[in-house]
Amino acid sequence: MSVFKTALKITRRTLLATGTASFIALGALPAQAADTIKIGLIASLSGPSAKSGEAITRGLTIAIDEINADGGILGKQVELLSRDDENNPGKGLVAARELIQREKVAVLFGGLQTPVSLAIVPFVNQIEVPFMGPWAAGTPITKNGAEKNYVFRVSAVDELVDIALVERAVSVHGSKKPGMILINNPWGESNEKGLMAALKAKGMPNAGVEKIEGSDIDVVPQLTRLQQAGADTLFMVANVGPSAQVMKSLERMGWDVPVVSHWGPAGGRFSELGGPRAKDVEMIQTFTFSGNESAKAKTMMEKLMARFPEIKSEADVTPAVGIANAYDAMHLSALAIKNAGSTEGPKVREGFYAIDSYDGLIKSYKMPFTADKHDALGPEDYLFTQFIDGKIVPIQ
């Protein structure tokens, strides 16, 4: 016991000493020799969501290459610093502190996971550094209630997605009593609220809400409950693995019900994992390369193939939303810094509001951000897609 106590004492002392020393050292350092403008990224670079981090990195890289080839921002080259959040909100917050306080990034980018972004939001608002969301769709990320909101987003927003999902269920499938199958985490909860509100606005009843876990092998019990409650359409909100389990369970049950989904399945090998019913999922996206005739999309695809030789076809850039959102978000951030004429957080924030227009990959943005609107994309930018042979294609 005494040995343990001594060890603890030493550890505490050492920690304290190290902390003080680094504090003094940090304070004594001259202002960072800022010959580049640093952009931070905190996303899942390992683990089951690693593909999302890869997509965001690719979008940011192409945008940064273009910006640098054009002379950079404010005469300085742009540099990307990436950190892995390991899908863990605590680790994401630690990385945010490191990138902002030590590396002095001008804008911090987030990743796919809503819980990680939600952990970072209060910190960036307090330290006054802009945080850009290129993927995580949780409503409270941008609607965070801060007096001075430093969080911007170029991605879908749950509450708006939920309205679009309900709209599609009603207009395309004539749904009168939809059921919900949602992942059991804050993302699922955020959408439960959004879907309930969207259904209430239409005066529609629901057949119930069922939760799934990432480790659920068999979702038949949950789906049977919804079927018995009279669900005529299913709203699905879950990532690739659990969404695949839902589709396999539907196949086994022989229940041919329309599935209108958030964009969770749009990663990895959903076609392979979800079995024969995978193609039936109608999934919301903000962008696809397939069926996209715009010149910008074609150029972007060529640039991606040139920069990342492992990309051979559109199937290798699935899902494209991460790439496209990050690409546009990076160019918008560059405009904001240019408008600010500096990398100081409060000025860059004002710089976002001052963006007049930008002709992006997803769309032509006009006044994308205002003090009341921190989301550059809205329901008019969403499209419904399905998985065909590993590619995400718009539903005709």
Added chain:
Amino acid sequence: MLITSAIITGLGLGAMYGLLALGFHITYAVSNTVNFSQGSSMMLGAVLGYTFGVTLGWPMPLAIVAALSLCGVFGLAVERFLVRPFADRGSNGWLMATVAGGIVLDNVVLFTFGKEPRSLPSPWASDAISVFGVGAYPLQLVIPVVGIVAAAALSFLLRNTSYGKGMLAVVQQPEAAKLMGIDTRMVIAGAFAVSTILAGVAGLLIAPLFNVSANMGLVFGIKAFATAILGGIGSAWGVVVAGLLYGLVEALTTAFLGSSYTQIISFSLIILALLFMPNGLLGSAAIKKV
């Protein structure tokens, strides 16, 4: 219909827990130690089965034999490097060492196999058949049979064969067992190999129904340990019965109360069951001879 589908789901799931829990049982029975990387061993079976059978295109029977053999080798390594050095010194360090070993394996697989989950195709999990009016894959019906056969085989082996009795003697009187010519080290190492092979079987059986990924074993490993304790870790039948019961409770709770209550109810029942039956469902209190 709701109850039939819940029972099919529950028995399949429960047998999975049972197979993993049997692995905990067998090492506990011969050495009073357990391999906390059972969940990772299960993942290893599935990942190796996928690698040999799908990536390398070997015939499936060969892929299965190769995957299970390597699972056995992993078990031997766990015993030799993560359990024996600690157990020999009377330390409980193996508890943490086996947990750490599992985490290391998960991450090595994440690195080599990749980050994306994959699907292991099986003819037994492609076309649903109707069982009492409910759709099920044949594989779902095979899993409980495998679980029960494995429990019966282990129980028979340990109680009715001289080799099995020798194994049990190792834990009761290691010195006497040695004097009787039983190679205790071999017996214990063998038990670890059997435990990881059982986990590998569970992984291969579950993979076509689920998906194959580096982190697939974590939750199953935890639940399987819970069922091993619930069943009475010293009893092969106990752990399998507990596994089946636990799977049924999970599926029936989900079916009748909704999925929000599944974990609350199932784990609360484990606590309650252990309060009233501290040695587990079929376990018996260890007799201490003074």
